[in-house]
Amino acid sequence: MSAPSLPQDEYEHLDAFWRAANYLAVGQLYLLSNPLLHEPLRAEHIKPRLLGHWGTVPGLTLIYAHLNRLIRQRDLDMLYVVGPGHGGAAMQAATWLEGSFSEAYPEVPRDAEGMARLCKNFSFPGGMPSHVGPEVPGSINEGGELGYSLSHAYGAVFDRPDLITTCVVADGEAETGPLATAWHGTKFLDPARDGAVLPILHLNSYKIANPTVLSRIGDEELTALLEGYGHTPYLVSGDDPQSVHRDLAATLDRAVDEIGEIQRAARDGTEHGRRRWPMIVLRTPKGWTGPEQVHGRQVEGTWRSHQIPLARPAGDADQRAALQEWMREYRPEELFDEQGRPRAVVTDAVPAGRRRMGANPAANGGVSSRLPLPDVRDYTVTLDERGGAVCSPTEVLGGFLRDVMHASQEQRNFRLFSPDELESNKLGAVYEATDRAWQAEQADVDTELAPDGRIMEILSEHTLQGWLEGYLLTGRHGLFASYEAFIHIVDSMFNQFAKWLDATRELEWRRPVPSLTYLLSSHVWQQDHNGFSHQDPGFLDHVTRKKPEIVRVYLPPDANTLLCVTDHCLRSRDLTNVIVAGKQPQPSWLDKDEAVAHCTRGVGVWEWASTATGDPDVVMACAGDAPTRETLAAVDLLRQHLPELAIRVVNVVDLMRLQPPDEHPHGLPDEEFETLFTTDSPIVFVYHGYPSLIHRLTHGRPNRDLHVRGYQEEGTTTTPFDMAVRNGIDRYGLVIDVIDHVAGLRQHAAGLRQLMLDKRIAHDVHTREHGEDLPEVRDWTWGRPQTRGTSREEGESR
Numbered sequence: 001m002s003a004p005s006l007p008q009d010e011y012e013h014l015d016a017f018w019r020a021a022n023y024l025a026v027g028q029l030y031l032l033s034n035p036l037l038h039e040p041l042r043a044e045h046i047k048p049r050l051l052g053h054w055g056t057v058p059g060l061t062l063i064y065a066h067l068n069r070l071i072r073q074r075d076l077d078m079l080y081v082v083g084p085g086h087g088g089a090a091m092q093a094a095t096w097l098e099g100s101f102s103e104a105y106p107e108v109p110r111d112a113e114g115m116a117r118l119c120k121n122f123s124f125p126g127g128m129p130s131h132v133g134p135e136v137p138g139s140i141n142e143g144g145e146l147g148y149s150l151s152h153a154y155g156a157v158f159d160r161p162d163l164i165t166t167c168v169v170a171d172g173e174a175e176t177g178p179l180a181t182a183w184h185g186t187k188f189l190d191p192a193r194d195g196a197v198l199p200i201l202h203l204n205s206y207k208i209a210n211p212t213v214l215s216r217i218g219d220e221e222l223t224a225l226l227e228g229y230g231h232t233p234y235l236v237s238g239d240d241p242q243s244v245h246r247d248l249a250a251t252l253d254r255a256v257d258e259i260g261e262i263q264r265a266a267r268d269g270t271e272h273g274r275r276r277w278p279m280i281v282l283r284t285p286k287g288w289t290g291p292e293q294v295h296g297r298q299v300e301g302t303w304r305s306h307q308i309p310l311a312r313p314a315g316d317a318d319q320r321a322a323l324q325e326w327m328r329e330y331r332p333e334e335l336f337d338e339q340g341r342p343r344a345v346v347t348d349a350v351p352a353g354r355r356r357m358g359a360n361p362a363a364n365g366g367v368s369s370r371l372p373l374p375d376v377r378d379y380t381v382t383l384d385e386r387g388g389a390v391c392s393p394t395e396v397l398g399g400f401l402r403d404v405m406h407a408s409q410e411q412r413n414f415r416l417f418s419p420d421e422l423e424s425n426k427l428g429a430v431y432e433a434t435d436r437a438w439q440a441e442q443a444d445v446d447t448e449l450a451p452d453g454r455i456m457e458i459l460s461e462h463t464l465q466g467w468l469e470g471y472l473l474t475g476r477h478g479l480f481a482s483y484e485a486f487i488h489i490v491d492s493m494f495n496q497f498a499k500w501l502d503a504t505r506e507l508e509w510r511r512p513v514p515s516l517t518y519l520l521s522s523h524v525w526q527q528d529h530n531g532f533s534h535q536d537p538g539f540l541d542h543v544t545r546k547k548p549e550i551v552r553v554y555l556p557p558d559a560n561t562l563l564c565v566t567d568h569c570l571r572s573r574d575l576t577n578v579i580v581a582g583k584q585p586q587p588s589w590l591d592k593d594e595a596v597a598h599c600t601r602g603v604g605v606w607e608w609a610s611t612a613t614g615d616p617d618v619v620m621a622c623a624g625d626a627p628t629r630e631t632l633a634a635v636d637l638l639r640q641h642l643p644e645l646a647i648r649v650v651n652v653v654d655l656m657r658l659q660p661p662d663e664h665p666h667g668l669p670d671e672e673f674e675t676l677f678t679t680d681s682p683i684v685f686v687y688h689g690y691p692s693l694i695h696r697l698t699h700g701r702p703n704r705d706l707h708v709r710g711y712q713e714e715g716t717t718t719t720p721f722d723m724a725v726r727n728g729i730d731r732y733g734l735v736i737d738v739i740d741h742v743a744g745l746r747q748h749a750a751g752l753r754q755l756m757l758d759k760r761i762a763h764d765v766h767t768r769e770h771g772e773d774l775p776e777v778r779d780w781t782w783g784r785p786q787t788r789g790t791s792r793e794e795g796e797s798r
Contacts, residue, residue: 008244014065014245016335017097020346021061022289023330024115028122029054029308032322035115036332036340041324046314051123052130053086054784055306058288059202060090060168062301062492064357066248067166068098070256070353077162079474080357081153082132083179084170084202085143089122089244091132091358097342100358101542104509112340134503134510138358140473146170147178152668156362157195157472159412159454161267163362163474164196164259171203171212177564178462178493185467186230189438190451191266193412199231199279204286206303215283222281232258233523237283239301240263242563244284251280269456274439291326294319294733307637354445359564365504365511366475371414376400376567380592386608387587387782388634393559393625394521394583395763398429400563401479404570405433405454417464417472418458418481425481426520426583428752430455454737461489468516469497477514477570484520484580485536494576501574505549512573517565524688524711525626525721535715535723536777540655543578544693548664552577553655553686557628560587560595561653568599580688581627585719586782589628602654602666605676607636609782612646616681618732619740624688625650627710630724631686633780634734641735641752647743650676658697679703682741686710686729707741709734721773725763731777732756732763 006014027035029052034045042396061080071078082091095101096118099110108114108121121127128135133142141152153167173179185197203215214222219235226233232252238244254277265271279283289304292298299309310326313319335346354360361367379400381389401416408414416422416430423431435453442449456467461482468478498517504510524535543551552575556562562581569577589606590598609632610616622631628651638645652658654666661667668676677683682705691708698706714726724730739745739753744752759774766774 005293006249010249011068012240012345013243014069014119014249015241016242016343016345017065017068017349018061019330020097020335020342021064021090021093021330022058022605023327023335024091024096024118025054025057025321026327027060027115027119028052028089028092030310030313031119033116033120035119036112036336036537037324037327040589040778041313041320043314046320047120047124048314050073050308050311052089054290054309054580055087055206055286056084056087056170056202056375057090059204059282059284060084060087060096062248062284063166063168063200063202063282064090064351065093066245066252067350067357068349069249070252071357072349073356074256076164076256077355077360077362079140079153079156079163079165079166079363079680080138081141081149081156081165082139082167083139083141083146083149084174085131085146086336087143088128088130088132088452091136091139092118092128094124095137095358097346098356098358100356103359104137104507110341113234114334115340126779134500134507135532136358137509138363139362140363142500143549145492146173147176147492148182148469148496149173150179150182150185150197151463151466152378152470152473153197153199154182154189155467156492157189157197157473158415158467159193159261159476160195160362160474162195164198164256164278166198166200169199169201170626171201171205171215172207172216175212178460178466181458181460181463182466183226183229183231183724184458184463185439187267187274188437188456189277189439190437191263191275193452196277198255198259201226201233201279201281203281203283204288205301206286206306208306209303218677222304225460226279226281227276230274230276231279233279233281233373235281235283239258239285239288242574247523247637248282252279255280259571263348290321307354310325342451356618356700364509365513366473369411369413369475371404371477371514371570372408373570374400374403375684376563377596379425379563380595381588383588384558384695385782388587389559389588389713390585391559391588392426392583392585393556393562393581394519395426395429396559397562397566397581398427400566401427402429402433407432409633411432412454413476415454415456415468415476415478416481417468417478419461419464419486420457421483421522422455422457422461422481424583425483425519427481438620439568461486465490465493472514472516474511475511478571479517479519481519481521483534484523484539485534487520487539488519488536488542491539491542493759494543495546498550498576501550502547504574505776513571515572515575515577517566517569517577518579520580522577523580523582524715525624525723526584532715532717535711537580540578540580540689541693544655544697546576548656548659550575551656552666554579554653555655556581556599557622557651558586558590558595559594560588560590561599564595564599565653580624581703586625587629589632598651599653602657603650603652603668606649606651609649611639611643616648617646618738619648619650619677620738621650621677621685623655623686626687626720626724627729630729630731630734632782633731634738635781636782637731637735638738642745645738655697658694661698673701674703677701677703683707684709684734684741686734703797705741705764709737719771719773721777722767725760730760732759
C-alpha cells in the first residue's frame with residue numbers, strides 16, 4: 001500500500017527508536033562489555049558463546065516503533081504478541097528503551113551500566129533467555145515452540161472490548177498446524193463485545209535454512225488465502241527505511257481506522273453480519289540492516305542471517321571490525337548520551353505509563369477480577385444410601401457451571417472451551433446461560449449459536465488451548481473440557497504453559513493468573529461407541545512429570561466429589577489442574593459433607609466400606625470412578641465370602657498426595673502414608689491410568705508390597721465391565737489379587753478363587769452372546785450379593 005509522506009518529526013522518532021532497538025539487539029547478541037563503543041572493540045569485549053537470533057529482529061523492532069506511534073496518537077490499549085519467539089533481543093531492547101524493562105528489573109537501569117547488563121545478560125548463564133518468554137515484560141506468548149501466537153492474541157481480546165492485540169506471525173510459524181487453524185478466530189470474535197486482533201504476517205523469506213512457503217507463493221495466491229480466512233490483507237514491502245516507514249505508518253493508520261469502523265457499526269447496531277478484519281503482510285529482508293556480506297557470501301536477505309551473522313568476531317579481527325562498523329552504522333551517538341541514557345529523539349516516541357506495551361497490565365498477569373462462584377453444596381446430589389443417587393457426574397457439574405456462567409455475566413470473565421464435545425460430555429446445561437460463540441453463517445436447524453456466546457467450540461484442541469491461555473494470562477477464568485484420549489493433541493502446548501507458570505513464580509512483578517483447568521471426560525473405561533482409538537489415559541503421566549509446584553491431578557470418584565474438586569480448581573491461581581471424571585451414570589458414594597471433607601484431605605480411609613478396625617490384612621486402594629466402583633464391588637464380594645478378612649479401603653482424589661512432601665507440595669509425609677497404607681500389609685491399588693505412574697509416585701515409600709492394576713492397552717468397542725476385565729481391574733480379578741497376596745489365603749480360599757475365575761468365564765460367554773454385561777454386574781449395588789454363592793462354604797463347594 002502506497003501512502004503520503006510521513007511528517008519529518010514522526011519519521012525521525014520512528015527511525016531513531018528503530019535504530020536504537022536494533023543497536024541494543026546487536027549488543028545483546030555479541031557484547032560482554034563496552035556497549036557504547038567508547039573504545040575500539042577488542043576480543044575481551046565479545047561473549048565467548050554467541051547465542052541468539054538476528055534475522056527476525058529488525059522487523060520486530062520496526063513494528064514496535066510504529067505501534068508506539070499509534071498508541072501515543074490515539075491513546076490505544078494495545079498488546080504486542082511476538083510469534084517469532086527467537087526475537088527475544090528485539091523485545092528486551094524495546095522494553096528497555098521505553099523503561100518497562102528497568103521497572104521490572106531495577107538492577108538494569110536506563111544508563112550505561114544498565115545497558116552493559118542488558119547486553120551481557122542476554123543468553124548468558126544466570127541471565128535472560130533468548131526467547132520472548134515470561135521474563136520479558138509485556139509478553140504473553142513463549143516462542144520456544146511456534147504456532148500459538150495468533151490463538152493467544154484472540155484469547156487475550158475476548159471480553160476486552162477496548163483492547164487491540166497486534167500479533168506478529170512469523171512466516172515459518174505460519175506453516176504450523178496450530179497457526180493455520182488459528183486464522184479462523186475471525187469467525188468467533190464479536191466486534192460488539194470483544195476487542196480486536198491485528199495480525200501482521202512478517203515475510204522475510206527464510207526459516208533457519210529453507211525458504212518459507214508463504215513467502216514464495218506470490219501476492220495473488222497469498223491474498224486469496226488470507227481473504228479466505230476472513231481478512232482484508234494490506235501488503236507493505238521494501239528495503240528502503242524511509243519508504244517502509246512511510247508505507248507502514250499509513251497502513252497501520254488505515255487498519256486501526258477499519259477496526260474502529262467495524263466495532264462502532266456492531267456496537268451501535270447499524271450493521272450486522274461478519275465483516276473482513278484488516279491485517280498486514282510485511283515483506284522486509286531477513287537480517288535487514290545487518291552485514292550485507294561476510295567473506296564474500298550474501299548474508300542480509302538470506303537464511304545466513306537467521307542466527308549470528310558474524311560467527312567469530314572474538315578470534316577474527318576482520319569480523320570484529322565488521323561488527324564495530326555494523327553497530328556504528330546505527331549512529332549510537334545520536335541515540336544515547338554519554339551516560340548511556342536514551343536521548344529525547346528516542347524517548348519522545350514512547351507512550352506514557354501503562355500505555356507502554358511492556359507495562360500494559362493485561363500482559364503482565366492481567367487485571368484479574370474475582371470469579372463469582374455459587375455455593376457448590378447447593379448442587380450436590382442427595383445420598384440416601386451408599387451407591388445410590390446414580391447419575392452422570394458431569395451432568396450434575398453442568399448445573400453448577402451454568403450458574404457460574406450466569407453469575408459472571410456482568411463481568412464477562414468466564415468462558416468454557418471444548419472441541420465440539422460439550423453436549424457429548426453431558427455439560428449441556430450451560431447452554432441455559434449462554435450460547436456458543438459464532439460469527440459465521442447459520443442454518444435454520446442450528447441451535448445454541450450466537451455472536452456473543454461464551455462457549456468456545458472448534459474442532460481444534462490447539463486453537464482452544466491457545467484461546468484459553470490468552471484469556472487466562474490476561475486475567476480471566478476458564479475451563480477446558482475434552483475427551484481424555486485427545487487431550488494428548490496439546491501435550492506440547494501444556495509443556496510450554498507449564499514452563500511459563502514455573503518461570504513466573506520467580507517474577508514478583510507478574511501478577512498471579514487464574515489456573516488452567518482441564519476436565520477430561522469420555523474417558524478410557526467407557527467408550528461404547530468409539531473403542532480402542534478413544535482409550536488413552538496417558539495425559540496424567542505427561543502432566544505429573546512437570547514441576548510439582550504447578551501441577552495438580554484429581555480423580556473424583558462420584559458427582560459430589562467432582563463438584564468439590566472443580567470449585568477448588570476454579571478458585572486456584574498459577575496452576576495447571578487436571579480433573580478426570582466420567583460422563584456416564586455412576587453410583588454416588590459420599591454425601592455433600594463427606595465429599596467436602598474427603599476432597600480437602602485428598603486421600604482417606606472409607607470406614608463405611610472397610611472391615612478392619614485395627615491393622616488390616618489388606619489395603620484396597622483406588623483412584624478414579626471406574627476403579628472405585630470395581631474396588632467396592634470386590635470388597636463387597638470379600639465381605640460376603642471372607643467375612644473374617646480385615647480390609648481397609650483407601651480412596652485417592654488428589655493423586656499428588658501419593659508423593660512425599662519433598663517431591664510435591666501436596667505430598668504425604670511417610671508417617672501419614674504409613675498410617676493409611678501400613679508398613680507391611682499388601683496393597684491392591686486400582687488406578688484409572690497406566691499402573692507405572694503409581695509405582696513412580698510411591699517410589700521410596702516403606703511399604704513395597706504394592707500391586708497396581710490399571711490400563712494395559714487392552715480395549716475395543718465393548719461393554720464397560722468387559723473393559724475392566726480386559727485390563728485386570730475387574731472385581732473378580734481383584735478378589736483373586738487379594739487371595740494371591742494375603743498370606744495364607746491361597747489355600748484357605750481356593751474355592752473362592754476358582755469361583756472368581758468361573759465368573760470371568762461366564763462374563764466372557766454372556767457378553768459375546770448377549771452384547772451386555774452379566775445382570776449381577778450391571779445391576780450391582782453396594783451390599784447386594786453378586787454371586788449365587790452367598791458364603792465362603794458355598795463358594796468353596798462350587
